[in-house]
Amino acid sequence: MKVSPVEELFTIFNETAVLLQEELSCTYLEALAETGENIFQQSVLQEELSELTRKRLKKSYESVSLTKFSSEEIRKSFQLAILKGMKENVQAHHQMTPDSIGLLIGYLVAKFMKQSSFRILDPAVGTGNLLTTVLNQQGNKVMDAIGIDIDDLLIKLSYVNANLQEHAVEFFNQDSLSNLFIDPVDVIVSDLPVGFYPDDIRALDYQLKAEEGHSNAHHLFIEQSVKYVKNGGYLFFLVPSNLFESEQAGKLHEYLKEQANIQALLQLPLSLFKNEQSAKSILVLQKKGEQVHAPKEVLLAMLPSLSNAVQMEKILSKIDLWIRENK
Ligand code: SAM
Numbered sequence: 001m002k003v004s005p006v007e008e009l010f011t012i013f014n015e016t017a018v019l020l021q022e023e024l025s026c027t028y029l030e031a032l033a034e035t036g037e038n039i040f041q042q043s044v045l046q047e048e049l050s051e052l053t054r055k056r057l058k059k060s061y062e063s064v065s066l067t068k069f070s071s072e073e074i075r076k077s078f079q080l081a082i083l084k085g086m087k088e089n090v091q092a093h094h095q096m097t098p099d100s101i102g103l104l105i106g107y108l109v110a111k112f113m114k115q116s117s118f119r120i121l122d123p124a125v126g127t128g129n130l131l132t133t134v135l136n137q138q139g140n141k142v143m144d145a146i147g148i149d150i151d152d153l154l155i156k157l158s159y160v161n162a163n164l165q166e167h168a169v170e171f172f173n174q175d176s177l178s179n180l181f182i183d184p185v186d187v188i189v190s191d192l193p194v195g196f197y198p199d200d201i202r203a204l205d206y207q208l209k210a211e212e213g214h215s216n217a218h219h220l221f222i223e224q225s226v227k228y229v230k231n232g233g234y235l236f237f238l239v240p241s242n243l244f245e246s247e248q249a250g251k252l253h254e255y256l257k258e259q260a261n262i263q264a265l266l267q268l269p270l271s272l273f274k275n276e277q278s279a280k281s282i283l284v285l286q287k288k289g290e291q292v293h294a295p296k297e298v299l300l301a302m303l304p305s306l307s308n309a310v311q312m313e314k315i316l317s318k319i320d321l322w323i324r325e326n327k
Contacts, residue, residue: 005068005069005070005073005077006073006076006077006080007077008064008077009064009069009073009074009077009078010077010080010081012039012060012061012063012064013032013035013036013039013077013078013080013081014081014084015060016035016038016039016057016060016061017031017032017034017035017081017085018031019031019053019056019057020034020035020046020049020053020057023046023048023049023050023053024046024048024049027085027088027089028084028085028088029082029085029086029088029153029157030153032078032081032082032085032157033153033156033157033160034046035057036078036157036160036161036163036164037160037163038057038061039061039064039066039164040066040160040163040164042061044057044058044061066164071132071135071136071165071166071167072136074164074165075129075132075133075136075161075165076099078160078161078164079096079099079127079129082096082127082129082157083096094126094151094154094193096126096127096129096130097126097129097130097133097191097238098272099129099133100272100306101130101191101238101268101272101280101282102129102130102133102134103133103137104266104282104303104306105130105133105134105189105236105238105282106133106134106135106136106137106138107137107316108236108264108282108284108319109134109137109138109187109189109234109236110137110138111319111320111323111327112187112234112263112284112323112327113138113141113186113187113234114327115141115186116141117141117142117143118141118142118143118185118186118187119142119143119144119145119146119183119185119186119187120134120135120142120144120145120146120185120186120187120188120189121145121146121147121148121182121185121187121188121189121225121228121229122146122147122148122188122189122190123148123176123180123188123190123221123224123225123228124148124149124176124190124191124192124193124221125147125148125149125154125155125158125171126149126151126154126158126191127154127157127158127161128147128157128158128159128161128162128169129161130189130190130191130238131145131147131158131162131169131189132161132162132165132167132169134189135165135167135169136165144170144185145162145167145168145169145170146169146170146171146172146182146185147162147169147170147171147172148171148172148173148174148176148180149171149173149176150173150174150175150176152173155171155173158171159171175199175202176221176224177197177199177202177203177206177217177220177221177224178202180224180228182228184228184229184230184233185228185229185230185233186229186230186233186234187229187233187234187235187236188225188228188229188233188234188235188236188237189235189236189237190221190225190235190236190237190238191237191238192217192218192221192222192237192238192239193217193218193221194216194217194218194239194240195216195217195218196213196214196215196216196217197214197215197216197217197220198214200213200214200215203215203220206219206220206223206224207223207251207255208220208222208223208248208251208252208255210248215248216246216248218239218240218243219248219251219252221237222235222237222239222252222255222256222285223255225237226259226260226285226287229287230287230289231287231288231289231290231292232286232287232289232291232292233286233287234263234284234285234286234287235260235283235284235285235286235287236282236283236284237282237283237284237285238280238281238282238283239280239281239282239283240278240279240280240281241267241268241279241280241281242277242279243281243283256285258288259287259288260285260286260287260288261285261286261288261292261293261294261295262283262284262285262298263284263285263286263295263298263299263326264282264283264284264298264299264300264301264319264322265281265282265283265284265298265299265300266281266282266284266299266300266301266302266303267279267281267301267302267303268280268281268282268303269302269303269304269305269306271305272306284299295322295326295327296325296326297326299318299319299322299326301315301318301319303315
């Protein structure tokens with residue numbers, strides 16, 4: 001039976017990661033990052049391996065030539081391997097952004113961004129799945145991409161993921177809510193970490209800090225992102241659907257009224273999530289600035305199940321029409 005390119009490449013990632021996992025006594029995800037780096041460097045970089053494992057790895061690596069795969073095929077096969085590793089051990093809010101959501105955000109970025117070249121940032125880049133899904137849909141319009149994450153394993157996966165897909169992304173392994181050493185960008189995309197931010201002292205620097213107790217990380221991320229996007233720049237966030245109903249929502253509303261224009265709020269279908277509490281929406285903002293006008297009306301939609309092609313087609317036409325009339 002003929003295997004698809006994604007299956008073929010997944011098998012290489014998977015089999016070599018398992019070999020390395022056993023020999024290095026590490027987690028599958030750590031081994032995946034190692035094997036990804038080996039494949040990219042076309043060499044076995046780990047010195048502590050037995051001769052037999054080294055030989056088996058070399059043989060697998062020699063059987064694959066990345067040049068025959070598209071970036072999307074590489075991303076999807078690496079994504080499958082990450083999913084396998086995440087089943088082993090990963091905290092819920094470190095989950096990778098699913099394909100369907102990344103594709104939709106990438107579609108929106110392509111529609112909103114009229115410039116011929118732009119700079120993009122994901123301040124919670126995780127495995128890089130969302131960022132590279134978006135990059136793969138922008139042709140060669142992205143001149144600079146930046147990813148930041150606090151988790152050193154995830155950012156390593158992200159870096160390997162970007163290298164394998166031949167995306168030149170600059171990565172920073174740090175708390176995105178501390179100072180960022182970057183110039184403001186044109187676009188931000190991010191699947192925001194939801195939950196409390198543990199550093200109450202740093203949270204004091206934010207307008208959106210909680211009056212009492214820990215602040216909401218995703219609120220602080222919104223404020224930080226608005227700070228690091230240019231005037232008139234766009235922000236595409238995956239946020240909890242109850243964002244504007246939570247306890248701190250009043251403050252968030254006030255802040256957004258001052259700083260940005262809400263462009264769109266697209267509710268994702270419940271079927272994508274475990275329960276109503278964990279449901280997410282895509283929030284699109286534009287930072288205020290000279291020559292920046294609020295849209296005539298905010299684009300509000302409840303998205304159908306993303307596998308429902310007919311309904312999805314209708315919604316995409318509605319989005320296209322809104323963009324023609326408002327952008
Ligand atoms: N879009 C990512 C992907 O496709 O893999 C998934 C993002 S995940 C929902 C949220 C990410 O935020 C996690 O990778 C987590 O490590 C990161 N994170 C949480 N708090 C952070 C902080 N203070 N600074 C930077 N990254 C943070």
